[in-house]
């Protein structure tokens with residue numbers, strides 16, 4: 021996949037811009053500082069969505085913010101000095117009536133959402149347009165067909181999927197060249213090294229964009245306070261979040277994490293994680309710590325998962 025985000029050069033750490041627009045979001049100047057600091061530190065991939073907002077009336081808050089931050093840097097979307105260009109990935113397919121998260125994968129809704137995102141991001145073509153989540157009310161391939169047409173018309177440079185299974189991703193690729201998959205991959209899932217969608221993306225050359233890599237805003241504090249994880253961090257000489265992100269980077273060369281940040285300090289720490297070298301023993305300790313985090317799959321569930329993967333591969337080796 022030539023235009024898959026992990027192949028575009030730049031730092032192997034993106035910015036998830038969502039916390040800049042949801043409840044508890046920072047004031048606008050502070051939010052703009054987070055995006056600009058990311059670019060200063062070499063981040064070249066920013067993940068946003070039209071639905072990153074308080075509610076329907078606020079739709080597009082995050083996209084407008086990201087566009088304003090980049091424009092205000094004078095670098096536009098970057099790349100003019102020979103450095104890798106900053107790429108902004110957005111999504112369509114979710115709506116926020118009354119602040120709730122609902123899906124809308126109707127082709128006409130996706131087209132309208134994409135056109136609105138083009139205007140808000142103030143670009144002629146969206147770098148990466150992701151289908152936010154399959155809509156149970158709309159046949160999946162009808163939604164994907166809408167993305168395929170947007171690609172054909174040049175409104176989007178590349179298409180990605182989010183919240184999909186391997187089977188859905190495979191089916192979508194029959195219709196459109198998909199370059200990325202964005203699914204949840206929380207720290208408590210990192211005890212495993214063979215995660216089907218991650219392994220599949222690696223084999224097919226697609227970027228895997230793990231969301232909630234630190235457990236999501238509601239859980240991050242508890243995760244980072246975990247004593248086993250803190251012990252690994254102390255041994256390595258970095259912060260617990262950096263251990264998790266470094267472990268994630270080890271999972272597959274096509275993984276590009278997109279930790280969210282509403283504070284510059286969080287972002288700076290995530291960027292530092294790209295320089296954290298874990299020895300084999302430290303990596304094993306980190307995975308063991310992840311495996312015992314609350315929320316991690318129990319041993320019987322892990323064994324059942326392994327057995328079914330072994331059987332799917334036809335058994336043996």
Ligand SMILES: NC(=O)c1ccc[n+]([C@@H]2O[C@H](COP(=O)([O-])OP(=O)(O)OC[C@H]3O[C@@H](n4cnc5c(N)ncnc54)[C@H](OP(=O)(O)O)[C@@H]3O)[C@@H](O)[C@H]2O)c1
Nearest residue numbers: 036038231232233234235236261279280282283286289290
């Ligand atoms: N496709 C989807 O359905 C979907 C769903 C959820 C999220 N996403 C995307 O994925 C991104 C990441 O997910 P997320 O934001 O929900 O969860 P997350 O990255 O696991 O957690 C974000 C929280 O972790 C804190 N944090 C980040 N880096 C840190 C560090 N190095 N040290 C200490 N704390 C750190 C931040 O705190 P501060 O806020 O205090 O800086 C932030 O609020 C989102 O921003 C969004 O772009 C996509």
